[in-house]
Amino acid sequence: MKDDKYYMNIALQQAEIAAENGEVPVGSLLLLEDGTELISSNAPISLHDASAHAEMRVIRQACTVTNNYRLNGSTLYVTLEPCTMCAGAIVHARIKRVVYGASDPKTGAVESLYQILSDDRLNHQPEISGGVMAEQCGDLLKRFFRSRRKKR
């Protein structure tokens, strides 16, 4: 059955790809209204692009595929709580629902530092489901940072 865990597992595979490339392991999947599934991984260093978070990449990919700057009816899966940049893009793109894994107490902008996706002063509020496979998503990040500290 294609439920939230099914899609989050695919996002998690994308996060593992990011880790293999030396990037902070975050992955995403965007499920379009017509059932199309798009995937992306975090890649600012490899792409030389400060904005190349997994969410931003998959949103931009979806805009290109659909020829539309609005992604009405879509659901975004991402392994880590989005930051202010990605939360802003989610609002601009009118994404219907956001499902994320681990919380990000340092830069999270959905529940942690800010609550941008539920701010009714902005002109769109997606549905939010946090904590889906949070342990697996968080463990991957912890392992990555632990191994990076060892290398230094």
Place this chain on the structure above:
Amino acid sequence: MKDDKYYMNIALQQAEIAAENGEVPVGSLLLLEDGTELISSNAPISLHDASAHAEMRVIRQACTVTNNYRLNGSTLYVTLEPCTMCAGAIVHARIKRVVYGASDPKTGAVESLYQILSDDRLNHQPEISGGVMAEQCGDLLKRFFRSRRKKR
């Protein structure tokens, strides 16, 4: 003399280009540490990209040109107060100074709705100069929305 007004005037010309393309008139200029000047205009509709605000476009352009996801020492000029998305990207890119024109009471994330660029919980705080040529920058926006309402 190449002062803030000089650069903001160029950003304003970019905003006018956006308006000519039917986009909300916002323009930007990014002055790199080595003196390189890059320009961009707001273009989400024409580019089919929810993230294609003037600031995001010029930041991504600069990352490509410099082959670096960090833009240390750079100054961003933009005719309108950045939103949460663009403020997030400014922090990620480590932009040194942000100069903007008109305030944006609806979506501004520097002084209006949020103060993301001065949030010391995030790992970078650029210098901020708001209100530079605010009247001209704001007038262009007002004229654009007035003419769009008439057309409807």
